[in-house]
Amino acid sequence: MKEREHVKPELPDDVRVRFCPSPTGIPHVGMVRTALFNWAEARHTGGTFVFRIEDTDAQRDSEESFNQIIDALKWLGLDWDEGIEVGGPHGPYRQSERGPIYQKVAQQLLDAGYAYESFSTPEEIEARNVAAGRPKAFGYDGYDRNLTEEQKAAFRAEGRQPALRIKMPSEDITFNDLIRGEITFKAGSVPDYVIVRPNGDPLYTLTNPVDDALMDINVVLRGEDLLSSTPRQIVLYRYLMELGVAKQMPLFGHMPYVMGQGNKKLSKRDPESNLFLHRDHGFIKEGLLNYLALLGWSIAPDNDIFSMDEMVKAFDVRDVKANPARFDIDKAVSINAEHIRMLEPQDFLNRSVPYLFRDGVVSAERWDELTDRERSVLTVAAPLVQPRVRLLGEVTGMAGSLLSTSEYIAPEEDAKKQLKATAGEVLDAAIAALDVVPEADWTTDNLHETLNKALIEDAGYKPRVAFGPVRVAMSGRRVSPPLFESMEIVGKPVSMARLRNLREHLAEIQAA
Numbered sequence: 001m002k003e004r005e006h007v008k009p010e011l012p013d014d015v016r017v018r019f020c021p022s023p024t025g026i027p028h029v030g031m032v033r034t035a036l037f038n039w040a041e042a043r044h045t046g047g048t049f050v051f052r053i054e055d056t057d058a059q060r061d062s063e064e065s066f067n068q069i070i071d072a073l074k075w076l077g078l079d080w081d082e083g084i085e086v087g088g089p090h091g092p093y094r095q096s097e098r099g100p101i102y103q104k105v106a107q108q109l110l111d112a113g114y115a116y117e118s119f120s121t122p123e124e125i126e127a128r129n130v131a132a133g134r135p136k137a138f139g140y141d142g143y144d145r146n147l148t149e150e151q152k153a154a155f156r157a158e159g160r161q162p163a164l165r166i167k168m169p170s171e172d173i174t175f176n177d178l179i180r181g182e183i184t185f186k187a188g189s190v191p192d193y194v195i196v197r198p199n200g201d202p203l204y205t206l207t208n209p210v211d212d213a214l215m216d217i218n219v220v221l222r223g224e225d226l227l228s229s230t231p232r233q234i235v236l237y238r239y240l241m242e243l244g245v246a247k248q249m250p251l252f253g254h255m256p257y258v259m260g261q262g263n264k265k266l267s268k269r270d271p272e273s274n275l276f277l278h279r280d281h282g283f284i285k286e287g288l289l290n291y292l293a294l295l296g297w298s299i300a301p302d303n304d305i306f307s308m309d310e311m312v313k314a315f316d317v318r319d320v321k322a323n324p325a326r327f328d329i330d331k332a333v334s335i336n337a338e339h340i341r342m343l344e345p346q347d348f349l350n351r352s353v354p355y356l357f358r359d360g361v362v363s364a365e366r367w368d369e370l371t372d373r374e375r376s377v378l379t380v381a382a383p384l385v386q387p388r389v390r391l392l393g394e395v396t397g398m399a400g401s402l403l404s405t406s407e408y409i410a411p412e413e414d415a416k417k418q419l420k421a422t423a424g425e426v427l428d429a430a431i432a433a434l435d436v437v438p439e440a441d442w443t444t445d446n447l448h449e450t451l452n453k454a455l456i457e458d459a460g461y462k463p464r465v466a467f468g469p470v471r472v473a474m475s476g477r478r479v480s481p482p483l484f485e486s487m488e489i490v491g492k493p494v495s496m497a498r499l500r501n502l503r504e505h506l507a508e509i510q511a512a
Helices: 029-045 063-076 099-111 122-131 149-157 204-214 224-242 275-281 285-293 308-314 329-342 345-358 372-388 392-403 423-435 444-458 463-475 483-490 492-511
Strands: 016-019 048-051 115-118 163-166 173-177 181-185 193-196 219-223 251-255
Touching: 016 029, 016 219, 029 048, 029 063, 029 219, 029 251, 029 275, 029 285, 029 308, 063 275, 063 285, 099 115, 099 163, 099 193, 099 204, 163 224, 173 224, 173 251, 181 224, 193 204, 204 224, 219 224, 224 251, 285 308, 285 329, 329 372, 345 372, 345 392, 372 392, 372 483, 392 483, 423 444, 423 463, 423 492, 444 463, 444 483, 463 483, 463 492, 483 492
Parallel strands: 016 048, 219 251
Antiparallel strands: 115 163, 163 193, 173 181
């Protein structure tokens, strides 16, 4: 395979792209990046985004995975114009329902001489390679191309059923990749390949190009791992065009690998590859899509934060880089934090409630089903919490102590480090100063002024030493929403109880 300098091909006037995953597992970030780039190209050009399912592998495909893929696209807002659940003129959109179509096209290819019957077993192919001095795993040698009818009959008499193979031409195959430029596969580098198994089951090598042809797909955007199959598809497309099955040769664009840890391609089994794990942790769709868009593309050299509307306006698949892209979870989380901060406060709360409910902090999964007290506390807490969380899964840690009526919150391990030798004195001074504050004056400003005078001005503590134990008493955490605002939200009775109870447990905490 040889690549040359990239001269961008012109895109069709009516771009038709497709997303066609196999339902064989939990949706992963590489799959979503493919869907996103196809969706963005369709939206940018005013074209059509087709969503179909390639589910002809009965042993690996599952209905659960099929439903998860649909769930993923809907959660991310990657809507499609034609295909699964939507319908359209080229259905059905599940390969498992298109068997007769593939049988008909396979027969046409056979009748026209573009495909032929192949009876060789893998063992026979390997044995012939060894006998000819080639590596055992060299691949298919074209042995069955010119079998006589008598030889075919003899094989059938043995009980053999033939596979169908496509005849590859003895010439270089060149195409202009939308991302990588001109690519040439040398003559003889791609052997004749199977399109139908001996049992009659069609393979991806047939079903994928046939579906693309019949659905008028004219731009094929897919992963770099499929690049080696492109010369096969180009040859098959030529045959399909001769047969009148295909109207045109599509343009191909192969997106770069997504790399994980240790310079390895990100595997479906890597935790950071699992889309729903990211959702469980509290990525919002805007943040995750923004980050996935950066895996091979950028909107501008100095701008990593953008909306999907901005992406659609700027996206051109021909600007995607061919170099591998690295999945950096820290950068993904940082970008997600920026998008969380951009949410309207009520939108932030609506999205946070399912996580709070999952963690047992609120009574319901939807905002309008919460108690009046829960809604009141969260409304006041939102501007304190929203700027400080990076993932919605962190909201529980920030807001949990504000919603709780517990009079003692056991400190987390890293919070215990805030309880220095002076913590007892600090808590005693804080309790004494706050005990005399009337509930009517239990406000953020007054609490700040009272504790600042008692602990810093009068007692001489530095702010971190002074407020650290009070923060731990209120939240049990080293990092929490602003202290004085938190105390006002929680109220005097619970705040004082938490301070006294931490003081009571302090000796055993410090001794542990």
